[in-house]
Amino acid sequence: MNITVIGTGYVGLVTGACFSEMGNIVYCVDVDENKIKSLKNGIIPIYEQHLKRIVNNNYNNRNLIFTTELKEGLQNSDICFIAVGTPMAEDGCADLSVVFQVAKNIGQIMTNDLIVVTKSTVPVGTGHKIRKIIQKELDKRNVNYNFEMVSNPEFLKEGTAVEDSMRPDRVIIGSEDEKTINTIKELYAPYVKNHDRFIVMDIRSAEMSKYASNAMLATRISFMNEVANICEKVGADINKVRLGVGSDNRIGYSFLYAGCGYGGSCFPKDVSALIKTGEIAGYSPKILNEVENVNNEQKMVLVNKIKEKFGEDLSNLSFGLWGLSFKPGTDDMREAPSIVIINELIESGATIKAYDPKAREPAEAIFVNNQNIEFCDNKYDALDDSDGLIIVTEWNEFRSPDFNEISNRLNNKLIFDGRNQFDKEVLNKIGFEYYQIGA
Numbered sequence: 029m030n031i032t033v034i035g036t037g038y039v040g041l042v043t044g045a046c047f048s049e050m051g052n053i054v055y056c057v058d059v060d061e062n063k064i065k066s067l068k069n070g071i072i073p074i075y076e077q078h079l080k081r082i083v084n085n086n087y088n089n090r091n092l093i094f095t096t097e098l099k100e101g102l103q104n105s106d107i108c109f110i111a112v113g114t115p116m117a118e119d120g121c122a123d124l125s126v127v128f129q130v131a132k133n134i135g136q137i138m139t140n141d142l143i144v145v146t147k148s149t150v151p152v153g154t155g156h157k158i159r160k161i162i163q164k165e166l167d168k169r170n171v172n173y174n175f176e177m178v179s180n181p182e183f184l185k186e187g188t189a190v191e192d193s194m195r196p197d198r199v200i201i202g203s204e205d206e207k208t209i210n211t212i213k214e215l216y217a218p219y220v221k222n223h224d225r226f227i228v229m230d231i232r233s234a235e236m237s238k239y240a241s242n243a244m245l246a247t248r249i250s251f252m253n254e255v256a257n258i259c260e261k262v263g264a265d266i267n268k269v270r271l272g273v274g275s276d277n278r279i280g281y282s283f284l285y286a287g288c289g290y291g292g293s294c295f296p297k298d299v300s301a302l303i304k305t306g307e308i309a310g311y312s313p314k315i316l317n318e319v320e321n322v323n324n325e326q327k328m329v330l331v332n333k334i335k336e337k338f339g340e341d342l343s344n345l346s347f348g349l350w351g352l353s354f355k356p357g358t359d360d361m362r363e364a365p366s367i368v369i370i371n372e373l374i375e376s377g378a379t380i381k382a383y384d385p386k387a388r389e390p391a392e393a394i395f396v397n398n399q400n401i402e403f404c405d406n407k408y409d410a411l412d413d414s415d416g417l418i419i420v421t422e423w424n425e426f427r428s429p430d431f432n433e434i435s436n437r438l439n440n441k442l443i444f445d446g447r448n449q450f451d452k453e454v455l456n457k458i459g460f461e462y463y464q465i466g467a
């Protein structure tokens with residue numbers, strides 16, 4: 029099939045690359061000329077496993093075309109995916125200005141029948157608004173092309189985005205048009221081979237499914253963080269409680285890890301947008317508001333533990349910090365708990381030596397001109413002259429470090445672990461004072 033994907037951000041680029049990998053001709057369109065130029069030169073703006081290889085191979089095979097001209101894509105395509113950003117606006121709603129601009133452009137430019145698919149996470153009702161915008165532009169031009177709207181929310185996770193796209197758990201198709209549904213099924217058939225993973229529903233329910241999924245996962249995390257905080261008070265161990273809870277088939281083990289809060293480009297913005305959707309529609313969500321509140325407080329838990337140990341004033345103290353990205357496997361710093369933790373420690377007088385396997389560059393950009401943080405090339409270098417180690421993101425390379433090296437480099441054998449990587453008993457035995465979440 030011939031496809032246009034509008035937006036070359038996380039979702040757009042991965043989606044476009046994975047469609048081209050199966051032999052489709054994909055036009056990836058973006059208004060950012062520099063980005064398109066870089067992509068043509070094989071430079072991928074984000075770190076994501078396997079992505080560079082797939083993009084470059086398919087670009088060289090001419091399955092993947094990068095362009096700033098929407099027209100070039102649309103006139104050659106049967107399907108057009110909208111995959112532009114829907115960031116959080118100041119009032120907590122999803123900012124749909126780019127989505128609506130794209131809809132307008134489609135209506136102004138399209139020269140043939142088209143299936144228009146929203147992949148961007150958009151509030152319920154957006155698909156219908158997009159339809160109206162496109163139709164209005166067609167009416168202005170006095171032309172009449174058939175176009176069908178589909179909601180096809182994206183569930184990929186950063187760090188495993190390519191695998192998630194190549195083997196999705198489910199493909200939600202929000203559409204009521206039989207022919208359109210069959211075309212989308214045909215497109216996705218190679219990705220869901222031998223499994224019936226299509227779920228067909230109306231557009232509004234498809235849009236809501238994406239928000240409800242992310243909100244459910246965020247709720248599980250905040251719930252476990254809350255239980256962890258209670259565990260600490262009553263002498264229980266969240267690491268054991270997690271096993272006791274997750275072993276119930278009805279609950280399952282995933283997304284039950286207590287930690288120093290969730291971040292990223294999705295959970296914070298989507299929980300907030302769903303709260304707003306409810307409020308605008310006349311229902312004030314209760315659980316979702318608390319999911320957000322618990323998460324904001326959870327980002328402070330490590331700082332509170334450090335202050336319990338050293339007092340409110342952290343002047344003359346320095347900490348080694350491992351892990352800056354919001355989760356392992358990505359260089360994405362959006363809403364990363366590390367930002368809150370670092371700012372708070374520096375505010376209280378401390379200095380930081382930070383290390384991350386991939387996120388150094390974006391983190392440097394965030395803390396540019398801040399003299400109180402230094403970035404290191406190696407995890408052990410971050411410990412020199414430091415009064416303790418803080419672990420914020422659970423990259424694989426932090427899982428079984430050389431504890432002799434750690435104790436040789438640190439001033440104190442002290443670890444504050446926001447991701448519960450180690451066995452407390454083992455660490456205590458080798459002389460470490462070890463603080464984790466919920467135990």
Ligand code: UDX
Binds near residue numbers: 182187284
């Ligand atoms: C999420 C959804 O999982 C994905 O389906 C959607 O398409 C986009 O949003 P992503 O933001 O890439 O994906 O990361 P995810 O793996 O879901 O983790 C989000 C945050 O939750 C991270 O900060 C992670 O550290 C935290 N987390 C996750 C926990 O604190 N505990 C857990 O048990 C799981």
